Amino acid sequence: GEDVEQSLFLSVREGDSSVINCTYTDSSSTYLYWYKQEPGAGLQLLTYIFSNMDMKQDQRLTVLLNKKDKHLSLRIADTQTGDSAIYFCAETVGDYKLSFGAGTTVTVRA
Amino acid sequence: SQTIHQWPATLVQPVGSPLSLECTVEGTSNPNLYWYRQAAGRGLQLLFYSVGIGQISSEVPQNLSASRPQDRQFILSSKKLLLSDSGFYLCASTVGTGNEKLFFGSGTQLSVL
Numbered sequence: 001g002e003d004v005e006q007s008l009f010l011s012v013r014e015g016d017s018s019v020i021n022c023t024y025t026d027s028s029s030t031y032l033y034w035y036k037q038e039p040g041a042g043l044q045l046l047t048y049i050f051s052n053m054d055m056k057q058d059q060r061l062t063v064l065l066n067k068k069d070k071h072l073s074l075r076i077a078d079t080q081t082g083d084s085a086i087y088f089c090a091e092t093v094g095d096y097k098l099s100f101g102a103g104t105t106v107t108v109r110a
Numbered sequence: 111s112q113t114i115h116q117w118p119a120t121l122v123q124p125v126g127s128p129l130s131l132e133c134t135v136e137g138t139s140n141p142n143l144y145w146y147r148q149a150a151g152r153g154l155q156l157l158f159y160s161v162g163i164g165q166i167s168s169e170v171p172q173n174l175s176a177s178r179p180q181d182r183q184f185i186l187s188s189k190k191l192l193l194s195d196s197g198f199y200l201c202a203s204t205v206g207t208g209n210e211k212l213f214f215g216s217g218t219q220l221s222v223l
Binding site for chain 1 (some may be wrong): 116142152153154156159161167169198201202209210211212214215216217219
């Protein structure tokens, strides 16, 4: 299957950590991705993780991958107002395609 | 570094009119190219992808078509637009030795009235 699921909304206080969760279905996915979309713009690749890794950290971003449960999460430390956006989880499907979730709208409140 | 040019940024077209959206890529050669559509408030739907010149794979049957006349040019077309074709169209290109990274253009907001 190619269904990627993620919660639709997340509200977080400025300075707190945000955790966005995603489940995927294709156990043969090679890579898993997090993208960020700001209003009216294209998707920006934030980070990606190879399927044989459990964790990847990049500055304020931490990706955790649980292959057994097919669960991917993105943690944003010290969330700022500029982090308000839609975040998409995606998995590779076959050799050429990515399948995306519906996106999680993150709202950062003061 | 790779750059994806996509135009126009916004487009308003009447029902039944033709469509041509163009995407060009700089800074890479022989990329895989993609057209995605994003309906308002929803995720991304893969429409077409291409792994080489003249090679087009269609994911969703509809009144749209795609062509790749050059290595770094990908065109999305329609002969007659429908209301349901409204949406945000995104071109994307792979980057990386294993094509593991997918980068997106800035998108075209199409409104069919």
